[in-house]
Amino acid sequence: MTARIEENRSHPRLPDLLAAYHLVNQAEKGTAVESADRLPAVYRAEVEDPAGAFADDTVLLGTPPGADLPAGCVVLKAPYEGRAPEIKRLWVAPEARRKGLAKALMTEALRRAAASGALAVRLTVWNWREEPLALYRALGFETVASWDERPDLVCLEKPFDVIERLTPDAVRTHAVTGLAALLVDAVDSGASVGFLAPLAAHQAAAWWTRVADEAAEGVRDVWAAHGPDGGLTGVVTLVRAGTANGGHRGEIARLLVHRSARGRGLGYRLLATAEAHAAASGLTLLVLDTQADSPAERLYRGAGWTAAGTIPDFAADPAGILRATTLYYKRLG
Missing domain, CATH: 3.40.630.30 (Gcn5-related N-acetyltransferase (GNAT))
Incomplete structure (x- = not known):
């Protein structure tokens, strides 16, 4: 059995997945908050209205084999100002990890980006996130010059064949x-x-x-x-x-x-x-x-x-x- 990947920015499970992502992200950055309603406004808007926040983007959800509900998500941002599309918000619930769900989500996001005619796709990741970094490098991403000057943030790009x-x-x-x-x-x-x-x-x-x-x-x-x-x-x-x-x-x-x-x-x-x-x-x-x-x-x-x-x-x-x-x-x- 394989993971089921679907596109749905209005799925009722999506707000919970995005909230979990942002809460962990805030904690890792040293700016922890107690609940989703205390997130910075830009992130809170994603949790409260994913369909609106990602209206121009592709939102993918992944359901592990044998499960009924999505346990992971990823967002493929629409390109703008001539820049390559960017992958954001890759998240898999802890109980669903090490089942290939993150790779399945990334593979589908990459497939869609390539099918759109993009010559490359990019993303950023904190340098302490060793497992995601290993996944991205295994998928062909390479470190490039930074477009985001925040300390400890690694900028990666994957050119398409x-x-x-x-x-x-x-x-x-x-x-x-x-x-x-x-x-x-x-x-x-x-x-x-x-x-x-x-x-x-x-x-x-x-x-x-x-x-x-x-x-x-x-x-x-x-x-x-x-x-x-x-x-x-x-x-x-x-x-x-x-x-x-x-x-x-x-x-x-x-x-x-x-x-x-x-x-x-x-x-x-x-x-x-x-x-x-x-x-x-x-x-x-x-x-x-x-x-x-x-x-x-x-x-x-x-x-x-x-x-x-x-x-x-x-x-x-x-x-x-x-x-x-x-x-x-x-x-x-």
Whole structure:
């Protein structure tokens, strides 16, 4: 089971979560107050009327697996004056911690910020908050020059990988370098993507060269993610059905994210990019298959895909061991 993340700035549980956040924050700053009605006016306004205080922002609430009520929240502030959007008010109730809820909230906030077209997202955190700092750094945030001069406040920013559709020529150009490296990395890390380990770089490059030919024929579309340094960090392809009665259908294939870029929502972004293009080009149904009980299943289920069934011993993993495969589908529109 996974945490449930929802957007709702009017949820009746939100004032309590914000109050708890601000009361702890005031205490840590050495300016403790006894109750929410004694908070500074700007924070008290958030507690009393979250919908009004965050009218232009995205407010996410997280409910732990098996629970009925949200136990955490985070706010993605709308960008202004050309600045990157900012993440604020990340809070998880003490009894719900160490269950992945903070990471789930942050991952969804990052996904939404990236989907909005932002080139980066930023936040601030007190330097004594070691656990949140560790989470932010694990999600790819880096310390930057301060935009807030309060002592002990650390300013962090995360640049987003840029996703672009590759032309057939671009696929050929990247085949022997970035794309081949992504495929080799996936096989080396145990992903069942049609190859046995060890996969030689020239074999991976040859496969991508064939993909370039398919792209030129209009059979397959390819999107790649570029990191801040220009290197490829992920890729996804969309294959169109080749039969006359399957023109409405496409297949998601080879969704790969380099190990160095995992856990930051890039897989969701690549998948969403391919889905959006499929819908815009008139496809109404997508399918895919993935190794049963693999981490990829969590991604697809979280993105709204439905499991159609599992086939035992369908394909060998990179070590040559036969594994079950689960078939998934998603209706578009």
